Amino acid sequence: MTITPADVLGQLTDIIHEVSGNPRSAVGLDHSLRDDLDIDSLGKSEMVAAVEQRFGVDISAEDERHLTSVGGFVDYLTSRCS
Numbered sequence: 001m002t003i004t005p006a007d008v009l010g011q012l013t014d015i016i017h018e019v020s021g022n023p024r025s026a027v028g029l030d031h032s033l034r035d036d037l038d039i040d041s042l043g044k045s046e047m048v049a050a051v052e053q054r055f056g057v058d059i060s061a062e063d064e065r066h067l068t069s070v071g072g073f074v075d076y077l078t079s080r081c082s
Contacts, residue, residue, distance in 0.1 A: 003081045008055075008074045015050045016070070019043050029071040037070075055081055 013027045020039050033039040039047065048059050051073070057080050059067070067073050 003078060005074050005078050008077045008081070009070070011054060012051070012070065012073055012077070015047055015054065019047045019050060027070055029069075029074060031070045033068055033070070051077070057081065 009027075009029065013024050016022055016027050016037065016039070017024050020037060020043055022037050027037065031037055033044055033047075044064075048064055048067075051057070052059055055077055057077070059076075063076065067076060
């Protein structure tokens with residue numbers, strides 16, 4: 001089964017809401033985790049752990065450093081899960 005970017009965004013939005021408390025409606029593809037959603041390094045680590053568990057992927061520390069936006073996560077997960 002192929003996962004679509006819309007599927008990834010929906011699940012990622014749930015994770016961001018659970019980790020940060022941001023309303024689901026506040027999460028957009030062009031949003032920066034830190035600047036727009038106020039997710040600090042600890043929140044990002046919690047988010048990555050939840051993403052790894054939900055999507056069954058391992059995100060390297062190198063990849064994690066480059067994942068700074070919602071859209072970046074969606075693209076990364078769509079390519080890893082397809």
